[in-house]
Amino acid sequence: MGACYLAWATDEKIRDRAANGGFVTAVLVAALEKDLLDAVIVVKKEDVYEGIPTVTSDPETVVECAGSLHAAPINLTRFVVEFYKDERNKGKKIGLPAKPCDARGIIEQAKRQQLDINDVYLVGLNCGGTLHPLGLREAAAEIYGIDPDAVVKEEIKAGKLFLSLQSGEERECKMDELEERGYGRRDSCKMCTTKIPTMADLACGNWGVPKGEEATFVEVLTEKGEALFRNALENGYIEVKEAPEESLEVRERIKNAMVKRAEEWWQKLDVVRELTRDERLKFYVETLKLCIHCGACRIVCPVCACGDAAKCVSMHDERDDYVISMYNMIRLLHLMDSCIGCGQCEDVCPVDIPLTLIHRRFAERMQRKLNYTPGMSVEEKPPFYEAELRWHDIL
Ligand SMILES: Cc1cc2nc3c(=O)[nH]c(=O)nc-3n(C[C@H](O)[C@H](O)[C@H](O)COP(=O)(O)OP(=O)(O)OC[C@H]3O[C@@H](n4cnc5c(N)ncnc54)[C@H](O)[C@@H]3O)c2cc1C
Structure with a gap:
């Protein structure tokens, strides 16, 4: 475990806008102003239901983007990849707030030589999950x-979702109740067991912040994280105190409870678990047959690094007569070692194929076989060629 602190921005404007103590915003602003970073990617609030990823070198814009948007389930990986596709950005340093799925996607892209991880500063955000914007709209009307x-x-x-109106009126509902009634977090987030981004440079959150204190709980995980932290502290952008033992315990306890809940959700949502192998195969065929080959799942996938010349791209143009199309077969194979279960593919699928469930089933078995977890450090590449691939084991 890295060194842990309670930290807050010294700038009142940042603290007012921020989710917690404004540490994340203050650290990014400090890094831009003191030339530790060339650019940052933050999420601009359009409204409660939409956040727009924004690449900027302007500290004011970073301050405007403070705060957490739970109904903006975007993955920031491809914005980092796009940044480095521009030759003018080669070698530049970029920083961003990164939920565990952002951090894991970015590390997987580094392994595929799409970026140099030494240039990317991951200000990790703990994440209990994101909500689908349309689901939140419906919940506002139906439940609230x-x-x-x-x-x-x-x-x-504290386990409740609060919605506020212009008048200042605030309404609340327990997350568990929302989820029992079919609202709440996206399925991929309910099942996700990576709640603290320990693969990032810093891990920031509110778990463990004592009641009534306006602070961010920060764990410093790497040398890059230490550099961001020191730069903000030594230049007066943040104030900090060591996290008390009780804070560490509370954070750990909540994380463990969330992981346990995620495992329960996986048991519940894995609707093919009890089926025989033949029945499962039928399920995969029937659902993947719905595919209209639009390619949206590939475009949003944070770990796909194939590019436009990839074989599966031409496959989805050509179509074929296989029971499961080659496009879907290739994606299943590609993602088995590296799927991070972020659910982006399912969010954009126009025919509602349960892609998170299907990919996760395949990935879980393969990753266990490889003893590999996507998002492990760049040195720990998946041992592709040691795996003995047998469809029977995986189906
Ligand atoms: C979807 C989500 C769920 C979270 N769940 C938990 C949780 O269960 N437990 C916990 O301890 N902490 C959670 N956090 C982290 C917490 O809300 C704060 O972000 C963290 O404590 C840092 O606070 P801060 O005041 O220092 O951040 P700020 O200074 O307010 O900075 C927050 C940064 O996050 C960016 N951001 C906003 N929305 C998103 C988004 N959807 N995706 C990526 N970046 C975004 C903003 O642009 C801003 O740069 C979650 C954050 C998010 C975005």
């Missing part, structure tokens, strides 16, 4: 009894 367009703020505190 309010006009979705009248919601000006959403917040998750």
Whole structure:
């Protein structure tokens, strides 16, 4: 475990806008102003239901983007990859707030030589999960009894989702209740067991912050994280104190409870678990047969690094008569070692194929066989050629 602190921005404007103590924003602003970073990617609030990934070198824009958007389930990996596709950005240093799925996607792309991880500063955010924007709109109307367009703020505190109106009125509902009624977090987030981004340079969150304190709980995990932290501290952008033992315990306890809950969700949502192998095969065929080969799942996939010349791209143009198309077969094979279960593919699928479930089933078995977890450090590449691939084991 890295050194742990309670930290907050010294700038009041940052603290006012921030999710917790404003540490993340202050660290990014300090890094830009003191030339530790050339650019950052932050998420701009359009409204409660939309966040727009924004690449900027302007500290004011970073301050404007403070705060957490739980209904903006974007993965920032491809924005980092796109940044480095521009030759003018080669060798530049970039920083970003990174949920565990952002951090893992970026590390997987580094392994595929799409970027140099030494140039990317991952300010990790703990993550209990994201909500689908349309699901939140429906919940606002159905559960909270309010006009979705009248919601000006959403917040998750102590297991409850709070929605605020322009008038200042605040309504609340327990997350568990929302989820029992089919709302709440996206399925991929409910099943996700990576809640603290220990693969990032810093891990920031509110778990472990004592009640009533306006601070961010920060774990410093790497030398890059230490550099960001020191730069902000020594230049007066943040104040810190060592995290008390009780804070460490509370954070660990909540994380463990969330991981346990995620495992329970996986048991519940894995609808093919009890089926025979033949029945499972039938399920995969029937659902993947719905595919219209639009290619959206590949475009949003944070770990796919094939590019436009990839074989599966031409496959989805040509179509074929296989029971499961070659496009889907190639994606299944490609993702078995590296799927991070982020659910981006399922979010964009126009025919609602349960892609998270299918990929996760295949990936879980393969990753166990390889003893590999995507998002492990860049040195720990998956041992591709040592794996003995037998469809029977995996189906
Ligand atoms: C979806 C989500 C779920 C979270 N769940 C938990 C949790 O269960 N437990 C916990 O301890 N902490 C959680 N966090 C982290 C917590 O909300 C704060 O972000 C963290 O404590 C840092 O606080 P801060 O005041 O220092 O951040 P700020 O200074 O407010 O900076 C937050 C940064 O996050 C960026 N951001 C906002 N929304 C997103 C998004 N959807 N994806 C990526 N970046 C975004 C903003 O642009 C900003 O740069 C979650 C954050 C997010 C985004």
